[in-house]
Amino acid sequence: MTDRYKNLFSTLDQSALSRADKVHLRDQNLALLLRKIWAGHETTRATLARQTGLSRSSVSSLVDHLIDMRLVEERGEGISTGGRKPTILRFNYQSKFILGLDIGASHLGAIIIDLNGQVISWRQEPAPVRLQPAQSLHQLNRLIQEILDESITNRDQLLGVGIAVPSPISPQNPQYLSPTFMPTWRDINLIESISIPDNIPLLIDNDANVGALAEVWWGAGQGCNQLAFIKLGTGVGAGFIIDGKVFRGHGGSAGELGHMVIDPEGPTCVCGLQGCLVTFVGSQPILKHAQKLGLEHQKITDLLSALKEGDPIARDVISSVAKSLGLAVAGLMNMMNPERVILGGDLALAGDSLLHPLRECVQTRSLWSAISNSNIVTSTLGEQVIALGAATSILQRTLTQPNQVFTQWRG
Amino acid sequence: MTDRYKNLFSTLDQSALSRADKVHLRDQNLALLLRKIWAGHETTRATLARQTGLSRSSVSSLVDHLIDMRLVEERGEGISTGGRKPTILRFNYQSKFILGLDIGASHLGAIIIDLNGQVISWRQEPAPVRLQPAQSLHQLNRLIQEILDESITNRDQLLGVGIAVPSPISPQNPQYLSPTFMPTWRDINLIESISIPDNIPLLIDNDANVGALAEVWWGAGQGCNQLAFIKLGTGVGAGFIIDGKVFRGHGGSAGELGHMVIDPEGPTCVCGLQGCLVTFVGSQPILKHAQKLGLEHQKITDLLSALKEGDPIARDVISSVAKSLGLAVAGLMNMMNPERVILGGDLALAGDSLLHPLRECVQTRSLWSAISNSNIVTSTLGEQVIALGAATSILQRTLTQPNQVFTQWRG
DNA sequence: AGACTTTGTTTTTTTATCAAACAAAGTATT
DNA sequence: AATACTTTGTTTGATAAAAAAACAAAGTCT
Structure with a gap:
């Protein structure tokens, strides 16, 4: 397995594995707090301690870590409920952005969202995906350049790229589409065909799968x-x-x-x-x-x-x-x-x-x-649902395993 | 919710919850070792350390705990592989027994297994379950007494009771059967109808569900x-x-x-x-x-x-x-x-x-x-499969959350 | 004004793990 | 047979993370 694949999240469900693996307690608690702050939009250290059962001192220490990572910010003081005023913590939804790609049977879509699922940019155009893979990939790469140039000033802001395809994806070989449904795509390595820097995490999944993800995160x-x-x-x-x-x-x-x-x-x-x-x-x-x-x-x-x-x-x-x-x-x-x-x-x-x-x-x-x-x-969610879901798969991974995702940039 | 229900495991899948909950590291590592020893039949502390990635000292400490719980025993010495002979650890499969009940549409079954899934005792008889609940429950309670008297000397040896029923079970109200499939059982509280001491854990589930469980643990x-x-x-x-x-x-x-x-x-x-x-x-x-x-x-x-x-x-x-x-x-x-x-x-x-x-x-x-x-x-697995699966559901809970299960007897 | 609350930090204690040192009991080599 | 090396399991001290306790800050309530 080459370096190129290090950043490819396995589509395999890791629950079976992680069960057998040693637990990194601090990482888990960090992710736990991150999810709570993300979901609550605004909260306080004391509230987090009550919600999670962690001590106030532990919460303080972990939140400091999240602030260092620039994922969380302090935003002034809240209203007193009979004692000292709390410090409001706010998730920094604009600290990173995610690119979601929708490769359809006859169209291409690209979306950029922030960490709150807000759509920053969205494009869609027809493309002969099923019949002409080479041309479609060329078109897709142009689309990627355009939307990135338009929305993101610094490439460091790109958290990852989710890609949805109109084909079942085997967990073992997510980079290849099914020859039954996409015969012309046989032997095309999707990961290597997409012009995204090697150090950016990629995630490939079936369109309906990520559509479901989009709906549970943002939709019905x-x-x-x-x-x-x-x-x-x-x-x-x-x-x-x-x-x-x-x-x-x-x-x-x-x-x-x-x-x-x-x-x-x-x-x-x-x-x-x-x-x-x-x-x-x-x-x-x-x-x-x-x-x-x-x-x-x-x-x-x-x-x-x-x-x-x-x-x-x-x-x-x-x-x-x-x-x-x-x-x-x-x-x-x-x-x-x-x-x-x-x-x-x-x-x-x-x-x-x-x-x-x-x-x-x-x-x-x-x-x-x-x-x-x-x-x-x-x-x-309309026509954006698939691209949105592809991007969401990156966000989900970030919120459940923040340290794993962020080390991608450090290495 | 009365005390009677404290020992009833929720049939709800707790993964969503436990994700949001604080992690108890030692409990998890204890369960991890327990499962490894269970699966390996015989192993050694050094092997466990290598398999889990835990240090030898941690393994020693955790294994001591398991020995105190009587779930694991030392069984003499093994063969040297170039150094000191290891101490063989053996899962104490006979330290506890589990009762599995199969309530069918027209029969009753009861099985006693040890912690290795070995069948200690097995009975099956026809019963008018679907049409005459009262009589069937009477018959079932007699069956329970008989099989317990026959196989278990001390009631402390009973780890728990799994019950399979021919009806879908709602996670909110596992004690009531579906009125669609079992109309005569409407308003019958299964938990309260079964003569098992209050401090013994109970688990009710659908027959096909536990059948699947039996197959994945012991069968095809x-x-x-x-x-x-x-x-x-x-x-x-x-x-x-x-x-x-x-x-x-x-x-x-x-x-x-x-x-x-x-x-x-x-x-x-x-x-x-x-x-x-x-x-x-x-x-x-x-x-x-x-x-x-x-x-x-x-x-x-x-x-x-x-x-x-x-x-x-x-x-x-x-x-x-x-x-x-x-x-x-x-x-x-x-x-x-x-x-x-x-x-x-x-x-x-x-x-x-x-x-x-x-x-x-x-x-x-x-x-x-x-x-x-x-x-x-x-x-x-033949005709025992459902009763076996019902018992297995208790075993599964024991091996994944040993401390939770065992505190039932201490309280 | 004084008593109580709530929040967040600091300090101390506890818990759990790990690393290193060590003792015990073996094998391999000369 | 003596010595060197291995493997196992325990003990001891170090480290990391969390909890508990103490405390300071900033409030409310009577």
């Missing part, structure tokens, strides 16, 4: 311990968050909802199977279905405009989509019993027109106990 | 990080293990594979839905199906005997079952990408007659990436 999934994010686009994929972490399955391909078999006698899918969900609710099949019924559109968004204007054909098409999707979602809920299911992608913009028939279908196909405490909603 | 799932256990019996349920822990979903009802809709136009199920998997592969529907084709049996095991003798009707029935089951398993694998799927219950005794057509069906319904590193096998 806040506060959920178990959630599923379904990305409805050219393809259909799901990402799962379980107890704050992305669930990837054994080979990294968990969440392949798009290739659940809905109709064993259905049409043949690009993956080779028959009657996959994506052959009913992928963008292309939907548009074709509408076309057959006499409604011609090139984009899902155009179809949805027609829907809003009350077009009965569009309505029928969407409700037929809801029924197919409902079968898969019902299966998902029976199987995994998530707290919330969040629909994302172009199609989710249909809102209630999609949700109402979908919920109805799910109700007739799921156990009461599996859905009684659950709900299905649409994403609130 | 050893070494797996992600596995699914499918219990094929009167009902059909799945249990998931993710990174060593049972995955329960938000409301505790993850794994309801039996109520995945296989055929939207299929027969109505007891749960109220239509075409559930269980209406095709539950014991009763299978026997009825065979009956229709002219093969009359009262039990699945009888049907399987016929199968072994080459009965073509039995063969057809099983392969039809495999096809239905295959649809659900394929969905499971696409969605969760487990390393291994293990079939348990009476039907799993069919072995290859079931596995071959099942694997074939799954292959034509699952993505290559979701199944290429996975396999489907049958359980190796």
Whole structure:
């Protein structure tokens, strides 16, 4: 393994390992306080001590460390509650910035966020990703230069880069895409193809996975311990968050909802199977279905405009989509019993027109106990969700293992 | 919350909490050593120091503590490897025993194991659990007395009691069964109905969940990080293990594979839905199906005997079952990408007659990436698996949080 | 004005680990 | 057989981190 890979976070879940590893107490407490301050926006040393159970003296010492790292600042005094006025501690959300890249089947997106998830800069453009990898990578590297030049004065401010790809990612080889879904990308090493300095941490993950992460951090999934994010686009994929972490399955391909078999006698899918969900609710099949019924559109968004204007054909098409999707979602809920299911992608913009028939279908196909405490909603993060999630994966690592992340710059 | 519930382990996954909690370093290292000694059967202080990275002096001190707790013993001297002979440390597997209870839809089972999973005693008998809770509880309490009297001289030797039930369990109210599946058990408080002294830890969980646990500890799932256990019996349920822990979903009802809709136009199920998997592969529907084709049996095991003798009707029935089951398993694998799927219950005794057509069906319904590193096998633990798993849940808690478990007896 | 509170720091104590020294008991070499 | 080296496990002192206690600062409440 070359030096280039030192900064690549393993996508492997490390809980199994860290359990067997020696614990570095101070690092853990440092991360614990960092998360509390991050989540609280403003707090005080005394409050932190009460919340964490650490002593006031330990908290003082640890907070000093965080201030030295420039992640936390003192911001004047707060209001007395019957004694000395506390010193307000504030997370320094603008001390670093994160780049998130969204490599879609037919588009590229790039976002810069601060440590509070605020969007500093955002760009998106069409690109022939699936068919022309070389050209797309060139385009992507230009996009990266542009957005960095625009938003960041000093490269030291770049905390890391998260990359989302439209393919399952194997934990062992995150730099290569799946030959099944992206045949033209075979043998292309994504890490080496991207022009980011060697000492900047990189993280590659599946688009639906990071979409789920974005929703639980910033969107409709806040506060959920178990959630599923379904990305409805050219393809259909799901990402799962379980107890704050992305669930990837054994080979990294968990969440392949798009290739659940809905109709064993259905049409043949690009993956080779028959009657996959994506052959009913992928963008292309939907548009074709509408076309057959006499409604011609090139984009899902155009179809949805027609829907809003009350077009009965569009309505029928969407409700037929809801029924197919409902079968898969019902299966998902029976199987995994998530707290919330969040629909994302172009199609989710249909809102209630999609949700109402979908919920109805799910109700007739799921156990009461599996859905009684659950709900299905649409994403609130729009087209940025994937790029945002990619960036969030870097932020998550920073807040859980700050010292590991920050030594990247020291070495 | 009364004292009675102090000893009831929450079935809630505590990882989210413990992350936010202060770390008790010595407790963690104690548990770490305990697990290493447990897994190694026999080891030495020097070996432990090398394996864990702890210093020899720390190991010595911690091991002394474990010896005081009577969990570990010194067992003479080992062979020299060029220097002083090491002292052999041996896990004291017989220092405590665990009671596991299997409350099935129509049977009761009770098992006593030592800390190495060795079965000390095992009983099983039919019982009208689903329809007559009061009588069944009476029967169960008699069974508990009998098996304890038979195997355990001193009640101090009982480390805890694990209970498996044929119903989803809500993490908030583990003592009540689901009214949907066990309507006659409504308002019955399971914890208070079982005659076990108040100071003995109890753990209630769903049968498929603990079945999965048994397989990963003692059976066909050893070494797996992600596995699914499918219990094929009167009902059909799945249990998931993710990174060593049972995955329960938000409301505790993850794994309801039996109520995945296989055929939207299929027969109505007891749960109220239509075409559930269980209406095709539950014991009763299978026997009825065979009956229709002219093969009359009262039990699945009888049907399987016929199968072994080459009965073509039995063969057809099983392969039809495999096809239905295959649809659900394929969905499971696409969605969760487990390393291994293990079939348990009476039907799993069919072995290859079931596995071959099942694997074939799954292959034509699952993505290559979701199944290429996975396999489907049958359980190796037989009819004890559920009771064994219930007991194992207590063992797991003991080995991960020994101090928490043992203070139960000191208080 | 005086008593009590709350906060944050400083000092001291406690806890847990580690490193080094050491004793015990072996093997390998000459 | 004597000596040198190894390995193990304990003991002793050093170090790191946290907690407890004491304290100073700055408030509120009566």
